[in-house]
Amino acid sequence: MLKIQNLSKTYPNGTQALKNVSFDVKDGEFLVVIGLSGSGKSTLLRCINRLIEPTEGKIFWDDVDITAAPPAELRRIRRKIGMVFQQFNLVKRSSVMTNVLSGRLGYVNPWTSLLGIWAQEDKQRALQALDRVGIADKAYSRADALSGGQQQRVGIARALMQDPKLILADEPVASLDPVLSHSILQYLEGLNKEGITVICSLHFLDLVHRYATRVVALKDGVKVFEGSAKEIDRAKFKEIYGEEAQEVRAASL
Amino acid sequence: MSNETATRRPVVRSGVASFFVPGLGQFLLGERYRGVGILLGFLVILATVIWYGKPLWYASPILIWLWNVWDAISLAGGRARSILLPLFFGLAAAYGIGWQVVEIDFSKANMDRALAILRPMTRPDFIQPRREVNQMWVPVQVPCSSQPPAARREDAGRVATVIPDCGGVGETLIVNVTGMWANAETSIFWQNPIGNPLMLGEGEISMLTLTTDENGSLTTTIRVPSTALVAAPDPTLPQFHRVYFEQYRPAGGYELSFIGGEVLKGALATISMALMATGLAMLFAVPLSFLAARNLMSGNPVTYAVYVIVRTLLNILRSIESLIIAIIFVVIVGLGPFAGMLALALHSVAALGKLYSEVIEGIDPGPIEAIRATGANWLQVVRYAVIPQIIPPFTAFTIYRWDINVRSATVIGLVGGGGIGFLLIELIRVNNMRGVSAVFIAIAVIVIVLDYVSAKLRERLV
Numbered sequence: 001m002l003k004i005q006n007l008s009k010t011y012p013n014g015t016q017a018l019k020n021v022s023f024d025v026k027d028g029e030f031l032v033v034i035g036l037s038g039s040g041k042s043t044l045l046r047c048i049n050r051l052i053e054p055t056e057g058k059i060f061w062d063d064v065d066i067t068a069a070p071p072a073e074l075r076r077i078r079r080k081i082g083m084v085f086q087q088f089n090l091v092k093r094s095s096v097m098t099n100v101l102s103g104r105l106g107y108v109n110p111w112t113s114l115l116g117i118w119a120q121e122d123k124q125r126a127l128q129a130l131d132r133v134g135i136a137d138k139a140y141s142r143a144d145a146l147s148g149g150q151q152q153r154v155g156i157a158r159a160l161m162q163d164p165k166l167i168l169a170d171e172p173v174a175s176l177d178p179v180l181s182h183s184i185l186q187y188l189e190g191l192n193k194e195g196i197t198v199i200c201s202l203h204f205l206d207l208v209h210r211y212a213t214r215v216v217a218l219k220d221g222v223k224v225f226e227g228s229a230k231e232i233d234r235a236k237f238k239e240i241y242g243e244e245a246q247e248v249r250a251a252s253l
Numbered sequence: 254m255s256n257e258t259a260t261r262r263p264v265v266r267s268g269v270a271s272f273f274v275p276g277l278g279q280f281l282l283g284e285r286y287r288g289v290g291i292l293l294g295f296l297v298i299l300a301t302v303i304w305y306g307k308p309l310w311y312a313s314p315i316l317i318w319l320w321n322v323w324d325a326i327s328l329a330g331g332r333a334r335s336i337l338l339p340l341f342f343g344l345a346a347a348y349g350i351g352w353q354v355v356e357i358d359f360s361k362a363n364m365d366r367a368l369a370i371l372r373p374m375t376r377p378d379f380i381q382p383r384r385e386v387n388q389m390w391v392p393v394q395v396p397c398s399s400q401p402p403a404a405r406r407e408d409a410g411r412v413a414t415v416i417p418d419c420g421g422v423g424e425t426l427i428v429n430v431t432g433m434w435a436n437a438e439t440s441i442f443w444q445n446p447i448g449n450p451l452m453l454g455e456g457e458i459s460m461l462t463l464t465t466d467e468n469g470s471l472t473t474t475i476r477v478p479s480t481a482l483v484a485a486p487d488p489t490l491p492q493f494h495r496v497y498f499e500q501y502r503p504a505g506g507y508e509l510s511f512i513g514g515e516v517l518k519g520a521l522a523t524i525s526m527a528l529m530a531t532g533l534a535m536l537f538a539v540p541l542s543f544l545a546a547r548n549l550m551s552g553n554p555v556t557y558a559v560y561v562i563v564r565t566l567l568n569i570l571r572s573i574e575s576l577i578i579a580i581i582f583v584v585i586v587g588l589g590p591f592a593g594m595l596a597l598a599l600h601s602v603a604a605l606g607k608l609y610s611e612v613i614e615g616i617d618p619g620p621i622e623a624i625r626a627t628g629a630n631w632l633q634v635v636r637y638a639v640i641p642q643i644i645p646p647f648t649a650f651t652i653y654r655w656d657i658n659v660r661s662a663t664v665i666g667l668v669g670g671g672g673i674g675f676l677l678i679e680l681i682r683v684n685n686m687r688g689v690s691a692v693f694i695a696i697a698v699i700v701i702v703l704d705y706v707s708a709k710l711r712e713r714l715v
Contacts, residue, residue: 051622079628089619091641102637106628114636155623162627 001026002048002166002197007057009043009221017043018054019221025199027165030192032212032229033201036241040221041201045168048199049081050074061166079106082159082196084188086171088151092144096135096154099143100126103161122161129157133187149180156187167191169200173207185211205237264329271325275318278325284333291321291339298343305350313346370686377694378687379513387434387500390444393426394419395481398491415496420477430498431470437500439463439471443478444495446485451478465500512680512688516695519666519673524699526594526665526672527658533594534601535651541567541602542609549613563606570603575661576668583669593670597658604657608650609643616642649711656707663696673699 002025009018017040046052059066130136133153173181192198217225217240267278275295280288299314317339324334391406391413404415411432441461443451453461482488550560579596624638666674680688
C-alpha cells in the first residue's frame with residue numbers, strides 16, 4: 001500500500017509542479033496517471049522514489065515514510081522500486097548485458113561492482129530477464145544498436161533485475177509507435193498480474209481504457225480526477241486535457 | 254527669380270559647408286549618415302596618409318575631399334553621387350601604402366640563391382651507400398723535445414712513418430704509409446691531441462687527397478698546420494699529434510647516414526615529447542574539467558565561483574601559444590625536450606580541460622537518474638552512468654591532442670624545445686640543406702601517419 005499525502009513540489013525557478021496531491025495505491029494495482037505534458041506526471045513519479053525531492057507532503061510505503069528515509073535506507077527502498085523511462089535512459093555505449101545488470105546495483109557489493117565484476121548468479125538472472133522480454137540474443141550488443149522498442153524492453157529487464165514490488169513507468173510508450181506500445185504495456189501488465197504494483201503515466205485514452213485498473217488525472221499539478229478508467233468519457237477527457245484537445249486513438253494511427 | 258535663389262542657396266550653402274568640413278553639406282541636407290560617414294572616412298584616410306608621410310598619397314584625401322564637395326552640390330540639386338569613387342580613392346591609398354609597408358619587391362627574388370638551397374634539398378641526407386673504411390695513423394711530436402720518439406707506427410700489416418720524428422708549426426714533414434688498399438683515394442689529415450681534425454690541403458681549408466700506388470703505398474710532404482697548437486695549454490710543451498690516412502670503398506647496400514640517425518632520434522624525441530606532454534596534461538585536465546563543467550558546478554554560489562575561476566584560468570592559459578610558453582620554460586629548465594614537453598603539457602592542460610568539461614556538460618542525464626533509481630550509491634552512479642559516457646570522448650580528445658602536440662612539438666624545437674625541430678634549426682644554421690630536406694620529409698611523414706592513425710582511432714571511439 002502506497003499512500004501519497006498532500007504532496008507538493010515547487011522547483012527553484014518557482015514552477016509549482018505539484019499542488020497538494022493525495023491518493024492511495026493498493027498493492028497489485030495498475031494505476032495510470034494521465035494529464036497534459038507539464039501537468040506534473042513525471043514529477044509525481046519521481047517524487048515516489050525521490051529522484052526529485054518533494055517540497056511538502058509525505059509518501060508512505062507499507063507504513064515506511066519514504067520522504068523521511070536517510071540515504072542508505074532510501075537506496076534500500078529504491079532497489080525495490082523499478083523504473084521505466086520514456087527515453088529508456090540506457091547507457092548507450094554499454095552493452096545490453098551491462099545495462100540490465102546495473103539494475104542489480106542496489107543489491108551487490110558496491111566495491112566489486114565498481115570493478116565491473118558480477119556474480120554468475122546475477123548474469124544468469126540478467127539473461128533470464130532478457131529472455132522474458134524476448135531479446136536474449138541481443139545481450140552482448142551495444143545498447144544504442146537496438147531499436148526503440150527493444151531498448152524499452154532492456155529498460156523493463158533492468159527494472160526486473162531489481163526484483164521490484166513496485167514499478168514506476170514514466171510514459172513508457174510515448175517514444176514508440178502504437179504497435180510497440182501494446183507489446184511494452186503487455187509486459188508491464190504481465191508483471192502486474194504477478195503481483196507487482198504498477199504506476200504508469202500514459203497519453204492515449206484507449207491505452208488507459210485497456211490497461212488501467214484505476215486512473216489519477218493531473219492538471220497543472222492538481223489532482224482533478226481519481227477513479228476507474230471507465231469513468232473517463234469524452235467529457236471528462238476534455239475537462240482534463242482542455243477544450244482544445246482532440247482525442248488521438250493509438251490504435252487508429 | 255525667387256525660384257532661382259531658392260534652388261541656388263542650398264547648392265552654394267552645402268558646397269561651402271562641405272568645402273570646409275567634409276560631409277557637413279550632406280549632413281545639413283538631411284543625409285546624416287552619409288555626412289558622418291564621409292567625415293570619418295576622410296579623417297581616417299587623412300590620418301593614415303599623414304602618418305605615412307609620403308606626399309604622393311595626399312592625392313587620395315584630396316580627391317575624396319573634392320568628390321565630397323561635388324557630392325554636396327549634386328545632393329543639393331537632388332542627385333547623390335556614387336560612393337564607389339571615394340571608396341576607390343581610399344582603397345587605392347590603403348593598398349598602395351600597404352604594398353610599401355610590406356616592402357614588396359619581387360626583384361629581391363634571387364633564383365641563384367634559391368636554387369643553391371633547393372638543389373641539395375632534392376637529395377635528402379637520410380641514407381648513404383654503405384662503405385668500408387681503412388684508417389691508419391702515426392703519432393708526431395709537436396714541438397720537438399730533446400729526445401723525440403720515432404714517428405712510426407705499425408698496425409695490421411700497415412706501416413706509417415713521418416720524417417723527421419717531430420716538428421714545429423709550419424715545418425715540412427715527409428709522411429709515408431704502406432700496406433693500404435692499392436690505387437685507392439686516400440685522405441690525409443692532422444689531428445691535434447684533443448681530437449680535432451685539421452686539414453692539410455691548400456690553405457688548410459681543403460682535404461689533402463692522394464691516390465696510393467699499386468702496392469698500396471704513398472709518400473707526400475705536409476706542413477704542420479698553423480693551428481696545430483691553438484688548443485694547447487702551453488705551446489712549448491711537446492705533445493703527440495697524429496697524422497691520419499683514410500680510405501673508403503663501397504661495401505654494397507645502403508646504411509643510415511649520420512644525419513639520418515639524428516633525424517630518427519629527433520623524430521622519436523618529438524613523438525615522445527608529445528606523448529609525455531599529453532599524458533601529463535591529461536592527469537591534470539581530468540580533475541580540472543569536472544571543476545570547469547557548468548552542469549556540475551552551478552549548484553551553489555561557492556562551486557559556481559570555482560567554476561568561473563577555473564574556466565577563466567583555462568581560457569587565459571589556452572590563449573597563450575605553446576611556443577611562447579616554451580621560450581619561458583627554456584629559460585627555467587634549459588634547452589632540450591624537457592622544456593618543450595612542459596610547455597606542451599601546460600597548453601594541453603588548458604585545451605583538454607576545456608574539451609573534457611564540454612563532454613561532461615554534454616552527458617545525458619537520463620542514465621544517471623536511471624542508475625540512481627536502482628538504489629545505486631554515488632560511486633556506482635559515477636561508474637555505471639557517468640564514466641561509460643565520458644571515457645570514449647575523453648580518449649578521442651586525448652588522441653586528437655596528442656596529434657596536435659606532435660605538430661606543435663616540431664615547431665617548439667625551433668625555440669630550443671628539443672626534438673626534430675631543434676635538429677632542423679641546427680641544420681639550417683650550418684646550411685646543411687640535405688639534412689634540412691631529410692627533416693622536412695620526416696616531419697611530413699610523422700604528421701601524415703599520425704593524422705591518419707589518430708583519425709582511425711577516434712572513428713572507432715565515437
